[in-house]
Amino acid sequence: NENADPYISRVITNDRVADPSKLSDDEKLNGIKGDTYRVWVPIEKGFRNSDIYYKPNSTYINWSRESVTDLQNSSAARWQGYDYFFQEGFFSSRGGFSDLKVRYTNNAVIDSTGVLFTPIDGAVSAKYLIGLLNSELGEHITDTFINSSGKQATDMRHIPVPIPNSREESQMTKLVDQAIEIQKGELNENLSEVQEKIDQFVETLYGVEL
Numbered sequence: 001n002e003n004a005d006p007y008i009s010r011v012i013t014n015d016r017v018a019d020p021s022k023l024s025d026d027e028k029l030n031g032i033k034g035d036t037y038r039v040w041v042p043i044e045k046g047f048r049n050s051d052i053y054y055k056p057n058s059t060y061i062n063w064s065r066e067s068v069t070d071l072q073n074s075s076a077a078r079w080q081g082y083d084y085f086f087q088e089g090f091f092s093s094r095g096g097f098s099d100l101k102v103r104y105t106n107n108a109v110i111d112s113t114g115v116l117f118t119p120i121d122g123a124v125s126a127k128y129l130i131g132l133l134n135s136e137l138g139e140h141i142t143d144t145f146i147n148s149s150g151k152q153a154t155d156m157r158h159i160p161v162p163i164p165n166s167r168e169e170s171q172m173t174k175l176v177d178q179a180i181e182i183q184k185g186e187l188n189e190n191l192s193e194v195q196e197k198i199d200q201f202v203e204t205l206y207g208v209e210l
Contacts, residue, residue: 012040012060020086020107028086031068039064041086045111047093052101052134053176053191054183061109078112085109089118090130095152100142102133102156104180115153123163127176132161134179134195135202140210162205171201 018038020028032039042057061067071077090102091114102117104127110116119126132138133156142148147155164172179194181187203209 016040017042017060018063023086027063029082030072031065032063033065039067042108043111044091044105044108044116045113047091047101047103047114049099049101051103052183053103053130053179055103056184057108063109080112081110081116084116084118087116087118089116089126090133091116092153092156095150095154098149098151100133100139100151100156102130104130104176117153117156124161125169125173127173128164128169129161131172131176131198132202132205133159134198136199137202137206137208137210164205168205172198175201 016037017040018032018036020041023032023041027033039062040060041063043059043061044055045059072079086107086109088106091105091110092102093114105116117126117129119129138159141159142151142155146158175194175198178187178189179191179198182189182191182194
């Protein structure tokens with residue numbers, strides 16, 4: 001790790017990382033069973049402005065059956081929200097932030113320092129909502145009508161969301177995918193230029209112009 005991390009307690013090599021997409025529902029809830037050393041899975045925690053849209057996996061948690069059982073029964077562990085672990089959605093800090101920013105996540109445990117939002121029906125996708133929330137207009141709506149300082153993750157629930165048609169959903173997903181690919185280093189484009197396209201598209205969705 002070329003960047004010093006004061007919170008790291010153990011270096012996990014790739015050969016010890018499990019593929020969350022291959023875990024059974026029981027293993028996602030109660031831990032990985034069997035005699036294997038591939039028991040570490042990604043955990044989403046912390047948020048910096050540079051983490052917008054996507055953050056590479058750099059923190060892992062021991063998800064062996066024994067470790068998860070200990071977490072479930074420990075009075076010191078905050079064992080909550082486990083029904084949302086390993087689901088597709090977007091991650092945000094819990095509160096106290098000045099800018100409204102979220103990032104895409106899928107197949108990870110969610111740390112108690114943040115929250116995961118996930119669509120409950122097929123009307124909108126997680127990536128569509130990510131585009132809205134990371135837009136200039138999304139920030140403007142929050143500042144003007146909901147909370148201008150010390151924003152909380154719960155403030156997002158009060159933002160009106162225009163329901164897209166299939167073309168609008170597809171266009172937003174394409175733009176957010178481009179932003180994610182840029183953050184992954186897979187697309188050699190400028191994130192600010194893609195962000196500008198997202199901002200303009202969101203204004204069109206709401207029928208307003210900043």
